[in-house]
Structure formats: C-alpha cells, structure tokens
Amino acid sequence: MRAFLYLFLVAACLACSAPPANRQAGSQTDADDDGWRPLFDGTSLTGWHVYNKGDVSSKWTATQGVLVCDPKKADGIFGDLVTDSSYANFEMELEWRISKGGNSGIFINVQESPAYAATFATGLEMQLLDNAYAEHRHQIDSTHWAGCLYAVDCFGKNSAPTPHGEWNKSRIVQQDGKVSFWLNGKLTFEAETKTEAFKNKVSSTSMKAYPDFGKQASGKIALQNHTDSVSFRNIRIRTL
Numbered sequence: 001m002r003a004f005l006y007l008f009l010v011a012a013c014l015a016c017s018a019p020p021a022n023r024q025a026g027s028q029t030d031a032d033d034d035g036w037r038p039l040f041d042g043t044s045l046t047g048w049h050v051y052n053k054g055d056v057s058s059k060w061t062a063t064q065g066v067l068v069c070d071p072k073k074a075d076g077i078f079g080d081l082v083t084d085s086s087y088a089n090f091e092m093e094l095e096w097r098i099s100k101g102g103n104s105g106i107f108i109n110v111q112e113s114p115a116y117a118a119t120f121a122t123g124l125e126m127q128l129l130d131n132a133y134a135e136h137r138h139q140i141d142s143t144h145w146a147g148c149l150y151a152v153d154c155f156g157k158n159s160a161p162t163p164h165g166e167w168n169k170s171r172i173v174q175q176d177g178k179v180s181f182w183l184n185g186k187l188t189f190e191a192e193t194k195t196e197a198f199k200n201k202v203s204s205t206s207m208k209a210y211p212d213f214g215k216q217a218s219g220k221i222a223l224q225n226h227t228d229s230v231s232f233r234n235i236r237i238r239t240l
Contacts, residue, residue: 088218102228147188
C-alpha cells in the first residue's frame with residue numbers, strides 16, 4: 001500500500017512539473033493570472049502576418065526573443081506586420097529600440113482591407129523615433145516625436161526616448177474610445193477619440209487626407225516597416 005501511494009505521488013509531481021503544450025501567442029488560454037498574454041512568442045511570427053499580404057517572407061524575423069525589422073535584409077518583401085486578431089478595449093505593453101535617426105510606429109485599430117493601401121490610412125499611430133538624430137522635419141514638429149499620436153497630438157515635454165540602440169518601454173491603453181500612450185512611464189498622448197473635438201483636431205492636420213483615419217474603436221495592431229531598423233520584445237496584451 002505504501003509503495004502504491006509513493007508511486008502515485010511521484011506520478012502526480014511529474015504531471016504538475018511537465019511543460020505546458022505550445023500555445024499561440026495572444027490566445028486567451030495563454031493568459032496569466034492578471035489577464036496578460038504574449039503577442040510575440042519570441043521564436044516565430046506566429047500570430048502575425050504582413051499587412052494585406054498574409055503569411056509571406058518579409059523583412060521581419062524573430063531571433064532570441066526579439067522581433068526585428070531590417071529593411072536592408074536581402075530577401076523578403078517590405079510591409080507592416082499586423083496581428084491576426086483584432087482588439088477593442090485593451091492594455092498593451094512592449095519594449096522597442098531603433099537605429100540612429102530611426103523612424104517607426106505602433107498602430108492600433110487598423111482595418112485590414114485592399115481598400116486601404118497602408119496601416120496609417122485607418123490606424124492611430126504611436127510614433128517611434130530617435131528624437132535626437134531624426135530628420136529635421138520630425139525634430140521641429142512635436143507631434144512627430146516618440147510616443148506621440150503621429151501628426152495629430154502630443155504631450156511633447158514627456159517625449160523622452162532613450163538614445164538610439166537602447167530599449168524603450170511603451171504602453172497603450174484603449175477603453176471605450178479613450179486612448180492613452182505612455183513612453184518610459186510618462187503620458188505622451190491621451191484623448192477621447194469619439195468626440196467632435198478629436199475629429200476637429202484631426203481635420204486640421206495632414207491626416208485629414210485619410211477619410212477613415214481614427215474612426216474605428218477596434219481593429220488590428222501593427223508594427224511599421226519604415227526605412228530604418230527597429231526591434232521589439234516583451235510584447236503583451238490584456239483585455240479590459
């Protein structure tokens with residue numbers, strides 16, 4: 001009887017310590033106790049694809065826990081990377097670093113359709129930028145600085161990215177139309193996007209050229225393939 005009980009306890013311990021089965025990044029079953037789940041598994045592009053192109057070879061690669069976009073990569077097409085799933089009310093966190101003078105972005109509420117040639121035609125963009133060495137046109141416009149809602153609005157004094165090549169931490173929160181961007185712990189943008197005030201602000205910017213920009217309260221998340229190398233890691237999300 002004692003031998004049987006001993007074998008039972010050993011088997012139970014082994015079962016508890018066995019590694020979990022592989023799960024798709026971003027799946028509900030992958031959530032931790034606080035509801036966070038990864039959007040990037042650290043080893044592959046599972047859960048992501050190239051905007052309007054699908055699962056094709058691109059400038060994006062996954063290596064050693066880092067998602068890298070290298071525009072100078074010999075093979076693969078250019079294109080923004082978008083999530084397979086869409087999101088409405090959520091909180092998202094990630095880390096990013098960019099090359100000297102680099103420019104990229106994180107988009108939310110992207111509507112993927114052949115009707116829209118680019119992610120920025122519909123999605124709100126958190127600008128990613130090396131403020132110190134960016135092109136002059138970006139340096140003189142605070143809505144182009146890191147952490148801002150690109151070309152629309154920004155708390156410019158809070159745009160303080162780390163030097164190029166070093167990691168930054170960004171946070172995006174969207175709930176019932178209210179959108180907040182954070183960069184390295186500081187609020188860089190916040191607005192109620194369903195209001196007339198926000199619509200009027202957009203209409204006074206260059207984004208007025210895109211009739212469906214910022215009009216959706218849900219959609220896909222996108223990472224921008226610009227002209228510069230950019231890397232991401234520790235991408236996670238939770239539903240609010």
